[in-house]
């Protein structure tokens with residue numbers, strides 16, 4: 001490997017990390033350096049983000065320790081057979097970069113992943129060393145997200161959880177078949193085994209802290225994972241069911257969906273073009289329906305056409321159009337769970353409706369103030385002065401309510 005200075009390494013290793021979408025920093029504990037103690041804080045919306053040219057949100061200091069790798073996953077730009085320029089940081093270099101960037105207010109935390117060098121354990125040791133030095137030597141109180149290496153020793157993964165706010169292990173692909181085809185050196189059982197160990201460690205330390213205040217904190221922002229969408233043949237239905245299973249079994253904080261990006265010198269087994277970015281967006285919306293709107297995974301899948309969520313309308317609207325017999329919903333009487341099914345009503349709007357209707361009958365104008373699109377919502381509700389009459393059953397209802405120009409309306413829902 002040619003000798004590179006820090007700036008050159010940073011250019012290579014930050015670029016190599018941009019394919020990982022799981023960089024959000026929500027849900028961690030509150031820490032700060034007030035009173036002159038330590039450095040950094042986890043306040044505000046977490047680590048800084050930038051936007052990649054394709055519109056994806058990426059964090060500012062999101063780097064790999066190295067983009068060299070002994071594995072050869074077909075979809076990965078850093079795979080062994082790729083001829084990209086390689087670079088490698090020492091743990092101390094990452095520590096210094098993080099501190100320098102932090103002091104200059106460029107970042108609020110570190111997202112660190114790595115290709116596998118020498119062995120899984122060796123790589124994991126290096127990742128843990130970065131987090132340990134930041135926390136123990138520099139009293140760093142900013143956010144740390146470590147990607148863990150599934151094959152590494154349980155003890156190393158446990159140490160990662162002691163220093164990091166969030167740990168994540170990528171399941172990579174929605175199906176075991178996809179994983180075998182595209183990441184032949186990875187194994188679903190080993191990945192899930194590591195996630196099970198992490199879940200047990202998080203649960204154990206939570207229990208311990210309930211009994212003893214002095215017990216150490218362990219990955220307070222939980223564990224997450226990422227799935228690549230569109231690299232194998234898995235449809236949205238398979239992805240939704242897989243995500244739901246992962247939430248249930250491993251109590252994940254988040255599943256991230258990353259639309260496959262074609263890479264230079266791609267392997268012949270990969271598709272030539274990327275899936276529409278809107279597909280990734282629809283999967284995030286379906287994920288929210290399961291986590292915050294009370295939909296079961298099978299209900300979300302029922303909103304799809306032959307396993308694929310429609311791209312022109314959001315999954316909540318698609319479900320309402322398919323199950324029109326459940327509508328209209330009376331905003332003055334319906335229970336919360338039915339109000340949450342109304343297209344155009346988000347969780348906050350439903351809360352406002354439930355609060356306001358205790359004092360008076362709600363009219364259409366009251367609802368208008370709670371939604372970005374009354375047109376989308378009108379066919380699905382009854383209010384004190386509004387009934388949709390035959391509107392709900394019109395054959396052309398989809399055309400009437402679908403957004404004219406598609407917008408990324410993340411949970412106007």
Ligand code: SF4
Nearest residue numbers: 069071073076079115
């Ligand atoms: S192990 Fe990770 S870095 Fe290595 S080729 Fe596979 S996805 Fe890429």
